[in-house]
Amino acid sequence: MDLYEHQARQLFEEYGILVPRAEVTDSSKKAREIARRLGGRVVVKAQVKAGGRGRAGGVKLAADPAATELTARQILGMDIKGHRVRKVMVAEPVEAAEEFSVSYVLDRATGGFLALASARGGTEAGAAAVRRPERVARVPVDPAEGVTSSKAAGIAAAAGLPPQSVDTLVRLWQVLVREDALLVEVDPLVRTRQGRIVALDGRITLDRNARFRQARWGVEHTEHDDPLEAAAAARGLTYVRLDGEVGVIGNGAGLVMSTLDMVAGRGARPANFLDIGGGASARLLADGLSVILSDPSVRSVLVNVFGGITACDTVAEGIVQALDTVRLTRPLVVRLDGTNAARGRAILDERAHPLLEQAATMETAASRAAELAGEG
Known part of the structure; x- marks a missing residue:
């Protein structure tokens, strides 16, 4: 069961992972009000369970509240890879000094997990990984051991991530384990000019076998759009x-x-x-x-x-x-x-x-x- 980005963001925040301030709405007029509360200049992001939103026009910067209303009106109702946009997330922009990508994924063949991390993140990360696959670190994670600070430091070192990311790597693992997830991914995970590590995007897939522990989301939030x-x-x-x-x-x-x-x-x-x-x-x-x-x-x-x-x-x-x-x-x-x-x-x-x-x-x-x- 895939969560929407704003739901993944909610979990990240609950586990102490830094995320931009943001609100979700299905109304362009309310998007304008949210932008005003967030300081005017914002990012408007389509809330669909599909990749490539940016290239499809589903992620745009808006310079002020009026532009936010217009942008939200353009994005709401869009079709992105068969997914109809019914809500947008309006978030404060974050200036990144560096962008990374990090994920934990279940590896059914080994009965364990894989940590996948790269010093490249954002929209060009996939192409970079194809050109230079050695830049994507693939680190096995023993479920019994988990991701300790020491393990996280090893993952960061293998991928070329900054030492400041270690705490976030540990917390992302906690999200995976405690929320019964099969996949937890952040792309991009950024370091700001002030040295903070912030999750700008998130993707979480929950284990349907643990549905009885996931009632908080409700059926309507975990159904597949595709x-x-x-x-x-x-x-x-x-x-x-x-x-x-x-x-x-x-x-x-x-x-x-x-x-x-x-x-x-x-x-x-x-x-x-x-x-x-x-x-x-x-x-x-x-x-x-x-x-x-x-x-x-x-x-x-x-x-x-x-x-x-x-x-x-x-x-x-x-x-x-x-x-x-x-x-x-x-x-x-x-x-x-x-x-x-x-x-x-x-x-x-x-x-x-x-x-x-x-x-x-x-x-x-x-x-x-x-x-x-x-x-x-």
Whole structure:
């Protein structure tokens, strides 16, 4: 269950993480009043559960209350990647000396978490990560140990974040654990000229299995705006829709994120994040393929699985059964590695679907999926 930015901001504030002063409204006239209370010059931000709001025109600076009313009127009602803007957040602007990005994400393959951090943040962070993936630090976090001050200092050092960020890294971990979250992300996390660390944006995904402890948000606040994300959630899938053309399925958050980077590095854009976890059953694969193929922007699909607890031959059998359930309408590239990989590849060879092909490595699989997407 994804929270809106203003809800994530509320949690950050409750846990002692610095955030800009802000208020939320569904009225352009009230936006004008909020701007007056905040000092006049503000940032107006569309409240939708989608990335790329800035590029879509959903985040704008307003010089004064009158401009704020006009800007809010322009943003309210916009359609951003299929999400209708019903509310805006009006926030005080913050001048940043440096921008970073930080997130904690569940890694189902290892049964732990990953800390992902970069000394680059903001709208160009994704492109920078593709050009220089080594700049994104990926630090495993043992759930039993958690993120202590010492662990946070290690994450900051690995990513090139300033020492002042350590306390915020610890507090973000507390949000993840105490609020039953699967993902906590801040991009950008900034250092101001005065040396303060401030979260300018936030994204939180809550674990639906802990819904009984999350009544504070209400059903209307945790429903998915995007119909594909809603369909995936109903099937128990960890799915996030992106704006690309290569559908991605993997087992484990770390592997999926590496696959997204690999696809982007081959000149294509990933269409989604989909983690089927360690138990890659036929039902999960069928549901995952069904959701991805329902996205009209998808031109090819990449399944990248490393066999561990679930062996590759079991995964291959699941893919075969899924193909009997789901009509494959776009090319499917499969890479299997790990336990019983040879047997798994043989099973897929026997299936011999005209749109199914295999790749020996993640690199060749990503290249082929990108090539097929380019061919349309």
